[in-house]
Every structure is written in C-alpha cells, then in structure tokens.
Amino acid sequence: MTTKQNKIIFDKKILLQAAKDSVYKLKPTLLIKNPVIFIVAIGSVLTSIIVLIGIFHADFSSFNLQIAIWLWFTVLFANFSEAIAEGRGKAQAESLRNNRIQTKARKISGKQEVLIFATELKKGDIVVCETGDIIPSDGEVIEGIASVDESAITGESAPVIRESGGDRSAVTGGTKVISDRILIRITTEQGNTFIDRMIALVEGAKRQKTPNEIALSILLSGLSIIFLLAVVTLPAFFGYCLNASGLPMSDNLTLPVLIALLVCLIPTTIGGLLSAIGISGMDRLIQRNVIATSGRAIEAAGDVDVLLLDKTGTITLGNRMATDFFPGEGISVEELADAAQFSSLSDETPEGRSIVILAKEKFNIRGREVHQLNATFIPFTAQSRMSGVDYISEDGKVHNIRKGSAEAIRTFVQNNNGFYPEIIQDIVRKLASQGATPLVVAEDNKVLGVIHLKDIVKGGIKQRFAELRKMGIRTVMITGDNALTAAAIAAEAGVDDFMAEAKPEDKLQRIRDEQKNGHLVGMIGDGTNDAPALAQADIGIAMNTGTQAAREAGNMVDLDSNPTKLIEVVEVGKQLLMTRGALTTFSIANDVAKYFAIIPAIAISLYAGKNAVGPLSALNIMNLASPQSAILSAVIFNAIIIIMLVPLALKGVRYKPVSANLALSRNLLIYGLGGLIAPFIGIKLIDILINL
C-alpha cells in the first residue's frame, strides 16, 4: 500500500494539475474559506502593492520584493497541499466518470434487449451483462453467477464472485464482468450511485467542514487575531522606543516587515494543511475500500469506544466445524460416525460437509452417494430443526436418521417411543458450556450420540481485541447463541462483553443504552433488520454485499464486505485526528523560534547609543547574519515547511494501537518538542544559504 501511495503522491500528472489548481485557488471567494491563509493573501497583496509603489517612485527594494514573493509562495503552497489531496481522488474520479459516460447498458424490456446509455437507466430496470461488459449501474444480481473485476473502484485486481441470492448479490456500477452472464436489477437512481457519490466526495464538491475542523478553524482564527493584535500594536511600542533612544520616527517598522512577522506568527502550517488532512483521511478510507458518506463519519470513527461485532464472520469463521464424535451408551464411535456421515452426505451446509470430512479423516469412512443407497435426504427446516436421511435397509424396513439440536432430537425420539438418555443430556450440556454447538444424532427411537460442532475463532482476533482494549475500545459480541455458548466463545476470542440470543431490536436497544451512558458505538451489518441499528449507531458500516436498506442506513459502506473492517475504520479516524493535533501543535510551537529571529532583527538599532547594535541583539541566539536575512529566513522557513509537511498530511502520522497516554507522549515528543526545535535549525540553515 505504501509504495502505491507514494506513486500516487508523486504522479507527474497529478502534480502538474495540482500546481495549476493552486493558482486557480487564489480566487478570493475560495481563499476566504480558510481564514488563516486569507490573511496571508491579504499580506501578499499589500506587500506587492508596496513593491510596485516603490518601483514607481524609483525606490525599488529587493528585500520587499523577496518578502512579497515568499508570501505568495506561502499561499500557493497551502493551495497546493489542498489541490494535491483532491487531485489524488480526482484522478480516480475522472477515469470513473469517463467510464460511466461511455458505458452502454443492455436493458431488458419485455423480451427484447435494448442498448441505451448507462446514464438513462432507472431504478428497477433489468439489464444483462456478459463477459467483457461494464456493469452500468448499482444493482442486485437476480440471475446467474459471474466473476467481476472491481479494481476500478476497489483497486483490487483479483476478481470477485457475484451471484444471485445470498450475501454476494450486490454489484457496483463501473465494474467489469470478466466471465459468464448475469441479470441485474438496478437498485439506485442515477446521480446517487456509488460512483456518483464517490466522485462527489473525492472532488470535494460536497465536502463540508466537520465539527472538529470547525472547532479547530475557530481556534486558529482566534490565535490569528491575537497575533494580529500583537503585530498592530508593535509600531506604537517601537515608536516609543525610537523616541526614547533618540532615533527618528521615520525608522519605524515598515509594513512588509510587520506583515512578515504576522505571517510567521499565525498558524499557517496547520492552516494551510488542514483541508488536505481532511481530504486525505477520506482518501485513506477509500484505499481501504470503505466509502464514508461524510467527513463527520470518519471523525466519529476515531471517537467510537464501543464496537458491536457480530459473532459469525467477524469473530468466528462463518462456519462451524465438526471436531469430535461422542457416542451414547452401547454405541461405538464408528457407528456414530458412520450414521452422522450418512445423514450428512447430501447436506450441502458447511457444517454438514465438515461432518463428512471428519468421519473420513478419523475413521476412514468413505463418502457414498445417497441415491445409490436408496436413501432420501431430509433437509433442514426451521420447523423441524433437524436434517437427515430416510433409507430402506436390506430387510426392507424404513429407517430415519436425524441430526439436530438436543431439543428437536428429544422430541423426535420420544415421538418414536424412544428414550432420551441422561448421558446424552450431560454431553450436550458439557459441550455447550465449552462454547460448542452439540448436534445430537438419532436413528429411529435410539439416540446414537453427539457431534461436537465447534465455532472456529479467527486467527489473530484475540490480539486485535487486546489492541482495541489498549486504545480504550470495548468490544461487544452479538450472537443468537444461548448464553452458555456465547460466554465460552467470548472468553476464547477475548471480547469484553457479549449479548446472547440477541434479536435485531436488542441490538438497537443496546446501542441506545450505551449512548445514554456517554459511549459512542460503532457497528457493522448487512441485513435489512440491521438497518435501524446501523442508523442509530454513531458509526454504521454497511457491507457492500448487504441489502440496499442496510447500505442506506449506515454512514459508511465497506466494499470488501469484511466485518473486521470496522477496526480499520476506527484506526483511520484516530489517525486523522492525530495528524490534525500533531500539526497544530507543531505549528504553534514554531512561533517561539520565529520571535527569536524577528524581534532582535527589527530592534537592532534601539538604544544602540554609540554601539553598532543595540542590546536586544542579545536575543539573536541563532546568530543570524543580518536583520534582513533573519526576517527573510523566517518567512522562507514558514513557507517551505508547508510543502515539506504535505506528505505527512496526506499519509497521516504514524499510527500504532497504543493507549492514549503512550500515543500522546510519542506525538508530543515528535511534534511538540520537534516543533519547538526544528525552526531554530531550519531558519539558521536558510540564513546560511541565502548569505552564501
């Protein structure tokens, strides 16, 4: 990812476009959106006018000209940082848009196929796509299966399978079918499709300042006004000193020097980079294949301190696996395994398949074809809560093998006038307490034993939760399992809390309760019944494959439909806020050095008496060559630090999942202390360079 990012940052085309855009962004109506940089622009204009007046009066000052040039550069660099952040997304958006305009859709109307422009499609239309076709708009596969190249939006070149029914039915406009044929029902109106939203987002057309950005802008504007006060009162103080040192009033500070001081003091670094940080935060989410509906959502992600996670797919692998057979009294384990395998031969569920495999691996019992054995497969239904086979044995009798939940099998056996033994009950209880799902197997009126179906906790997930805990985030596992099973899995996975036998409305209630206690809740979901909870949560991530209702209720969409993505989203949010804080701290800490550069420079003549330099040159601790080069060095440093920090603003500060205290000490050391020291070194170096 890093190499890819670097490539994008330094792409020539983007750089060129960004350079052009930074000039375009000089438009006052655009500039005024950033008060700090607007002040710099006013300063640049004033200084330029003074230079021109000077030329007009044959009193040209190259010092003033240099100040003017570097002030303009400060503005341009700030514009550039924003332009390049936008440019990275724009390049992506541009190709998407081109694709979309050219894309034709093969609309099915009646029994005919009509070729229309993708932009003319309406919600509910049905289109067909075959190998090589671009999917014209967002929709749902209603027939067929195809492999789709989604690299246009996800950047991932490996094709994905999209098929009708189930979890993988949603397709996105702009992606390409690379094999087979599918029928798609369009589910989104034009202008609101995924790509439309993405284009709008990355282009910043809909970009609004987030609450935190607004607060930060207020702080920066406030600081700017305070420094403005410090600078406008300076000529008065200085004039008093001139008078007291017996110097003529005409030696008072010139406007370009005052403007230079002001620009150095106001927080231009963070002011210039603020929007780039915000845009690139959005960009980083897109790189992780998550689309947020607003910048506000990313910020909220950093604040989330409770995560609701579905057990299946997030904490455990989607499927339960058979890991053991426990025979009942008087039954051999082979007998049980054989019956279990037999009953599962036609069971296409992952659990069923795992039983067949386990029996084969453990007891070398081969798979058989069910129909060859005069057997009929009885599939699982919600009513019976069992599955199995009915077969006719050699003596012509019909036998029923069933496997299912303990309750269902008890009823089944008792209905056949059988007896449900205590030992089976014990095994079931024991397995359940370990977090496993016991599957009881019976033949006719006799209970054969229990299959141990185990939830497999994903590798590394426990460590992930431990990291989250360090960051102060509590994880809550949601499961439909009973409390006993849930508790065991929760313990194995290391989640902080769990909700057993959870219904969708319980999820919603849980979110409300957590929020009432001051928590911010994040969750990820896909189903229609997840929609209310997704809407209520502070961060609701809908899976791309999920239902349309879920996609609309959440404030983010995960293209990969990967439930663990929630954790990454939280990290992106935190990194965004950290970057903002780090650069603000850096920017403010910079001021100390700038004072030490400029104040001795302007006060050099005060109370000098017979000496060449006045007493305040003692403050020139950087030993800068001359007053003019000192001021110039400070202004140049102030300008180029913006451009030097652009990569950091785009990539974000280095992020590690550690506690708040550790993160703070680390960032404070780098950006606080660094911000204090760096300008002393930088200004000195520039001073040496311009005096070569």
Added chain:
Amino acid sequence: MKTIDIFQIILFIILLIGLTPLLGSYMNKVFTGNKHFMLKIFGWLERLTYKFIKVNPDEETNWKKYAVNLLIFNLIGIVFLFLLQTFQSYLPLNPQHLADITWHSAFNTAVSFVTNTNWQGYAGETTMSYFIQLIGLTVQNFVSAVTGIAVILAVIRGISRKTTDKIGNFWTDLTRSTLYVLLPLSILFSVVLVGQGVVQNFKSYETVQTLQGTQQVLPMGPAASQIAIKQIGTNGGGFFNANSAHPYENPTPFSNFLQIFAIFLIPSALTYTYGKMLGSVRQGWTIFTVMFILFITGLGISLYAEYSANPVFGHIPMMEGKEARFGVSGSVLFSVVTTDASCGAVNAMHDSFTPLAGMVCMINMMLGEIIFGGVGAGLYGMVIFIILTVFIAGLMVGRTPEYMGKKIGAFEVQMAILANLVTSFAILIFTAWAAVSSYGLSSLNNAGPHGFSEILYAFTSAAGNNGSAFAGLNANTLFYNLSLGFVMLIGRFGVIIPVLAIAGSLAKKNITPLSSGTFRTDNWLFICLLIGVILIVGGLTYFPALSFGPVIEHLLMNSGIIF
C-alpha cells in the same frame, strides 16, 4: 540569602500544601450543601438572607440567567459605590471632612473594587472617608471575591453534571461563600492583625511631633477589618496609600508573612475543592501543581535577580522601594504572590525592583492571573487554558478532545479563545494607545524602557484585575481613570461571561466514561503540556512588548545604563 529568608519561604510552601486540603474539603462541604460546623453559627443568617432577598435557595438557573444575575448584582455595586464617592461630603464618619471625589476617579474606583481589581488611582488616607472605606470598599472586597467563587462553582457544576441546563443559583453561591468562608476567615485574620498592631478605630487623624521637630499627621481608621479581606479576597486595595508597606497596615515581619499567605490561601484551597467536587482529588492536585511550578519559577527568577550583583551599584542589597522590616525576601515573595494571585496589594515599590523581577510580576499577570489567581477567578482562568490544552493536544490521542468526559467542541473553543482574546486586546491596544498619545505619556515619571514598562504594567494589572501598580505613573488623570476603568471591566466580565457560557454548554453534554483511550488530565504529562500552552498561547503574545520594556532595560542595566 540568610537562613531566615530560606526558612520563611519553606514555611510558606509547607503551610500552603498543608492547608490546601483542609480548607479545600471544608469549602467542598459548604458549596455542596453538606453539614458543617459554621451552620450553627451563621445558618440563621443564611436563611434570613434568602427571606430578605426573596430567593428560593434550591431553585437553580441556566447559565444565561446566572450570568444576568451576576451582572445585575455587580452593576448595582458599581452604581452604589460611584454615588457614595461623589456624595462623600454629605455622608457620616468623615472626621477629616474629605471632599467629594471627581466623577472619573469615582468611576475608576467603583469599577476597580467591583471587579476585584482594586487598582487605586487615589491615596486612601487623603481621599476616602471611613464610611466609604467600610460600607463601600470593604463590602465590595467581600462580594467581588465571592463573585469569583460563584463563577467557578458554576463551572464545576457544568463539568460534573450531565444533560441539564441548570448550573446553580447565583444568590445561594454568593450567600454561602460569604457567610461560611470569607466572613469567618476575615474575622479571625483581622483579630490577629490587630494583635500585630494594625489600627482599627474611628478616630480622626493624630498630629505628632517628630524627633526632628517637625509635625507629622498619623492617619487612623478601621483598617484591620478591611485589610483582612483585602488579602483573603485577593482584592489588594490598601486602606492607606502605601498599602501593605504602611506600618499601620502591615506592622511586623510576622504580619507580613500572614498577609502573603492569606493571599494564596483560598485560591490554593479551591483547587482541592475543585477536585473534590468533580470526584477526583487528583485533578485538583494537578492544577495545584501547575500553579505551584509557575509560582516557584517566578519566585526563583525574582530572587535571583534581586540578590544578584548590580552592575551599577555592586553587590549590596538593593533596598530602594523596600521596607527594612521585610527585607529583600519578604518583599520579593510578596510581589510574586500578589501578582500571581491577582491580589494587587504591595509591600514594596515594584517600580524599584530590578527589571527582571519587575518582568516576573508582569508575566504573572499577563498569563491571565492563573497562578493561583484571584479567588475563584484564577481557577476559572485556568479552566480556559485547560480547555485550550485539551483541544490542541487532545487531538493527538486520536479522539475528539474531552475534559472530564465532556467533549470539547466548537462552542467551548470559541468561548475559551474569546476570553483569551479579550485580555490580549485590553493590554495591547491600550498600552499602544497610551504609548503614542501625549495624555498617556505625560503621566510618566521615568524615561526609556522603564517608562514603557510603567504603562505596560498599568494596563496589564487592570486587564488581569490585579490592581497593583508599578508606581511612577500618575494614573489619577481623566485618560487613565477612564481607560483603566474600561480595561478592568472587559478584563473581568469579558472573561466571566464566556466562562459561564462554557459552563452552560458543558452541563448540557453527556459524560464519556473514562477508558485507556481517554486523554488523561491528571498526570505529569498533562502538567507539562498545560504549562507549555500557558506559556506559548498565553505568554508569547507579549514577547515583543516585554522585549521593548523590561528585557531591554535588563540588558542596558548590564551595560551600566539605568533609568
């Protein structure tokens, strides 16, 4: 420094740390309405007060109503005090037949005492009758101090409550802190002061024959009762012109020590009360530590500057402007404490200090009077810096900044920066105005950077509601009376209103529970951060102004030039 000097400072520190939790937990009981022993003594008076002003003590208001009550109360104080002075000659207890006071001086003094500044453009013994000192000034010494306490109580409630708009009842806060905190302490302290020789009578001034055979007028009056609250309430308005340098106001080294300590007593104890009321004593001690570090640093620099060899006069104790009975340490400690705590009482002429010691006084005030600060005011000023610190640095932990579980949003930042802006505006703009105008400059008694320092000090003192003077500046002129009066008003209410707004906004928010992802505000890291923000955001603005005043003067002094 002699052993006795060091002993004095160490004793001061031990008492400060020791008494902070004692008085702090007592005040916690008072402010939270719990049982305490003073109820038996003054409980009836509290109930009577509510009956008299027709207030239901349990009925709380939102921040706007709280602010309006506070403003009305203070406005009445200003008008009342203004009228008292302008009609002084018609009022009783005026044995010296002192005349009515000019309107602009009366305005300045009225504002000054109501805002807890106690800047004095007048000389007490030749201007104010006993009646005004007692009914006007002493009363305001009490109520201006409790106004500060009321504001910080509102802030504490704003932080500790959730999803409510009620931040307390101004009248209840006012009554309780007067009756149970200030009144008992003042009575106790004035008795001790009388024991040390501070005058307390209603006699007319006495004329005595000095040893040189000349006549001298000895001023009299009810001084002890006013001086006690002057120190305890961080007011600082002296009964006599010489303030605590006057032998009838501060007769002995012991009374001097007690007066210094009395300044810090309540502001320091309030940090403990703050922690206690917020349910985390650590938070209180954190703030105490920040204040203490800034205090000790300033004291160290001042002592160093005053005890260093003077390049012009050599290595002798520079006693100009200091009282022989207090010595260098007793004067320096007083000066640092009084400027830290927005008190403004003085026992030496700050004007005569070395430039660096004078600069310490100015920086103490410029930082916003938050080093223990005025009663209540220091702590709410500190809360503003805490909000700024939390916002700037809190982002670095990757969460929307929060303090005590309250998210700090745009509104809080806006109000905090506004409070900061108001003081910078008052100090810088008015100093600049005075430095270029003839009516500003004509009041100066000294030339060069020292003259500049005098102007800068005056406006800094007024904006920080400190009230101490650098002296050397004749401030009883139309320009200074009005401009300083205005600066005192905005320095006081320009901060109080945003602070109450913050309290109101925080009260409405929910509280995010503590976790390891929370930005801690009760550890050493935060202490360092807060100090950094106070110095950079609060102090850096004044770097140029200070450079042209005390810094240049110090550098020039080292090359043998003094002013």
